[in-house]
Amino acid sequence: MPPSTGNTGAGTSSLQSFFPDIEEAVLLAIGRHTFWPGLLFKLDTRIREKSVATTLDFENGTLVQLDKDPSPKDYSSWASLFYPLLRYFSILQMQVLSAGNSFAGKQFVFGCNEYLQSLYTMYLEYEWTAVLNYHFAVHARRLTEMTHGDYSRWGEIDGTLLNRYLIGHPRTRGVKDKSSLASTSPNRPATTSTIANVHEPSVVASTSAKLATAASMDSPLVHRRRPSRNRAW
Numbered sequence: 230m231p232p233s234t235g236n237t238g239a240g241t242s243s244l245q246s247f248f249p250d251i252e253e254a255v256l257l258a259i260g261r262h263t264f265w266p267g268l269l270f271k272l273d274t275r276i277r278e279k280s281v282a283t284t285l286d287f288e289n290g291t292l293v294q295l296d297k298d299p300s301p302k303d304y305s306s307w308a309s310l311f312y313p314l315l316r317y318f319s320i321l322q323m324q325v326l327s328a329g330n331s332f333a334g335k336q337f338v339f340g341c342n343e344y345l346q347s348l349y350t351m352y353l354e355y356e357w358t359a360v361l362n363y364h365f366a367v368h369a370r371r372l373t374e375m376t377h378g379d380y381s382r383w384g385e386i387d388g389t390l391l392n393r394y395l396i397g398h399p400r401t402r403g404v405k406d407k408s409s410l411a412s413t414s415p416n417r418p419a420t421t422s423t424i425a426n427v428h429e430p431s432v433v434a435s436t437s438a439k440l441a442t443a444a445s446m447d448s449p450l451v452h453r454r455r456p457s458r459n460r461a462w
Contacts, residue, residue, distance in 0.1 A: 248320060250274045259320050262376045266368040270303055272313035272320075304361055307352050314364075315345070325380055333380055340383030347386050350436035351395060359398035366390045386443035 244256045255271055258264035304310045318341040326334035344367075351360045367387055374382055 244320060244323060247323065248316070251316075251320075256320060259317065260324050262372050264317075266365055266372070267303070269310070269313040269317060272316040273309070275312070307349070307357075310361070310364065311345070311349075318345075321375075321380075337380040337383065340381065340385075343384035346436050347439065350440060353400065354437065354440070355395045355400050356398040357400075359395050362394040363387075363390055366394065386439055388443040391440065391443055 244260075245251070245253060248256065251272060251274075255264065322334070322338055322341065325337050328334070348360065348364060351363065367390055370387070370390075371383055374380070
């Protein structure tokens, strides 16, 4: 585990100069790792006035309003997850790099790139709902680690979660792709300078081999997480 980078260094005021369309409270929550992954769509400024689904529950004898688990309707395509996740990574990368820990920052940037490559390959090979289940389960684990200053594991493929959510759910071939990045706004950049192109054929082939290896190894990774955030759809 690298030295803690919990003290992000980049204040929300400076971050807002780079992300003026994102609320200050959201930037602060991301830096503190209290931002719920199911609300990633808040970072996609192409979506306006999207209501947040809630549910009611009793907590300590009081009726409270809780965020519902993310729905496939919130992330109906690859682009609907890719763009806000890319912005999420960009915000965290600026914070980690500004904290002064050069090695941890570079490791995190590399890990984000590797993760997006793996996720895109999964999107090509497995059912979209299964990919979403995998992503939100992984994100929950990474959140716990980042809370303790460890940003090093984003680049890993979790064999346990891969087998749990993806194996047995291959993508149906020949179905028209409704998740193409080409359908998104041409005015919105698909990548940042810190994220490589995840759609190169050589990258996809290399990542497919990594997925097969991770699934066969199925090494258990035990982390504390909230079960309700990993509910399968």
